[in-house]
Amino acid sequence: MNVAGFLVAQSLNALSQAAILFFIACGLTLIFGIMRIINFAHGSLFMLGAYVGYSTVAWTGSFWPSLIIAPLVVGMIGGTFEKLLLARLYARRDSGAYLMVTFGLAIILAETIRLTWGPQPLSIPIPDRLRGIVLISNQPFPIYRLFLIGMGSAAAVLTWQFLERTRAGLLVRAVSQNAEMVHALGTDVNAVRTGVFALGCAMAALGGVLSAPLMTAFLGMGSNVIIDGFVIVIIGGMGSFLGSIIGSVLVGFVQVFGSYYFEDLALAMMYLLMLAILIVRPGGMLGKEE
Amino acid sequence: MHGRIVLAVSAVVMCATAPILPAFTLTLLTEALIFGLFAMSLDLMVGYTRLYSFGHAAAYGLGAYSTALLLIHFGLPLPIGILAGVAVSVVIAVPIAWVCTRSTGVSFAMLTLAFAQLGYAMLYRFKEFTGGSDGIGGIPRPAGPFGLDFFQGKIGYFYVVVFCLTASFFLCTVLITSPFGAVLAGIRENETKMRALGYNTRAYKIAVVVVAYGLGSLAGALYTPFAGFVAPELFFWLVSGRVLIMVVVGGAGTLIGPIIGGVFFVMLEHQLSEVTELWPLVFGAIFIAFVMLAPEGIWGLLTRYVRAMLPAPRGEAGQEASSAAS
DSSP states (O other), X not given: OOHHHHHHHHHHHHHHHHHHXXXXXXXXXXXXXXXXXXXXXXXXXXXXXXXXXXXXXXXXXOSTTHHHHHHHHHHHHHHHHHHHTGGGGGGXXXXXXXXXXXXXXXXXXXXXXXXXXXXXXXXXXXXXXXXXXXXXXXXXXXXXXXXXXXXXXXXXXXXXXXXXXXXXXXXXXXXXXXXXXXXXXXXOHHHHHHHHHHHHHHHHHHHHHHHHHXXXXXXXXXXXXXXXXXXXXXXXXXXXXXXXXHHHHHHHHHHHHHHHHOGGGHHHHHHHHHHHHHHHOTTOSSOOOO | OOHHHHHHHHHHHHHXXXXXXXXXXXXHHHHHHHHHHHHHHXXXXXXXXXXXXXXXXXXXXXXXXXXXXXXXXXXXXXXXXXXXXXXXXXXXXXXXXXXXXXXXXXXXHXXXXXXXXXXXXXXXXXXXXXXXGGOBOOOOOOOOSTTOOGGGSHHHHHHHHHHHHHHHHHHHHHXXXXXXXXXXXXXXXXXXXXXXXXXXXXXXXXXXXXXXXXXXXXXXXXXXXXXXXXXGGGGSHHHHHHHHHHHHHHOTTSSHHHHHXXXXXXXXXXXXXXXXXXXXXXXXXXXXXXXXXXXXXXXXXXXXXXXXXXXXXXXXXXXXXXXXXX
């Protein structure tokens, strides 16, 4: 067998896995950076994205609108949740309260999805244009996975440019550094928080839609992916955008190569990687220790 | 209203009425009390030290699996098997506590979660030993030592559970009213200050995490012979979330509150899940409502109402209550 070709194909596989993970991790880390909240509902929002995507595809008959509608719907739900519940907890300064409220939301969302769409997995077909395979160093590789890598990279670059180049991005970075000061300078910090929360939820939903053609929309997808997301965010450093990219790629590679070379340890590899990193750097690779 | 009086009285009442309760109620109550013990163990971390653990399922699963393996492979008598299972879990908990307490706040929560998930993954890794996704079934309740066998029956086992719960409760009460408990409260309120006062707060945190894991594993160990089987789901993060919910809804930082929370939820879950399939939805909503509106939990609400209804006794507590009621 062509070893180099095999390695290339597996690496591309890992990168496409990383792309999906990035959609979860990026939202988690942005939300954490600005509000010090670990959003437990993120996995359920990812799942909701996949289901809304399914309905959109069923309704319009095309894959592409779901890439816009699912993030919009889920982003609005996330923003409403933040305004109605989380915003009331900021004064309490108790990180546990957020963990628990978002955990409650995760349960409610998962149940609502089960009641609305039913328990059976729903599949979204891969759109015609992205079906099929290409040969990469003589190894067949699905086009859809290349598309995922493209989408993930585009999202990373866009988010990075948004944070670095736009005024809104500047505010986001400022609030994550010193919210009180930004507030004192006359910015509506609460609006920034709602916006970032909604944006994070929308990204998770986009990840959900994109992953659905590969693994169908099913009820456990949220609770699987949220743990991966946490691991990435902790590895990269909580609140660090660059850390979420590095973490996604690392975890993507560990998952794909781990399940090939160390089949027995595949599930444990990710946690072992995380523990190793945390023992060396308790705050994660690019994070500050709190 | 004192938690220990409530617990002592209910323990006596439960033991006295156990022989006349219907078998089904007794089984449900046994499970509820095991969960109450599990929730109480987490309260040491959450309520008294403000260490939010999102991986307390690890304690439960460790206790359950080590007891299961000990009972099956070594044929130990039941009480020895349970105690040995707890001992094994405590030994494993020490390095876990050492690593987790390197971080604080949310990172701490995530680290505890990682260990629980690691345990979950390990069950699949060592399939031949743990049964993988099938778990381990057919766990016996061996008699002995000294020919003791009363716990092989339903009522006898119920007494064992009530005894373990009561003993653990009083152990925790002693712990938190001791100077050790005072340091924990200091860490909860202001850890930096405690360090400045010369306390090695990390050592105290490791100690409380180990104790909490020990008692949590006792709950798991009691579950094993009760259910007769163990499954990897015991380690899953949803279990950790559920028990955290029980602590908060019951009333964190009161010991008795989480016990009530655990019992309340197991009973309610059973009743509601027969009536409606919307149960998890209700569960989530109740939980959010408690965090938002009544952070003091069921026990906090109860004490407030009882105080408001009683004629104001002399002393500070009475004045507080009457001003709260007016």
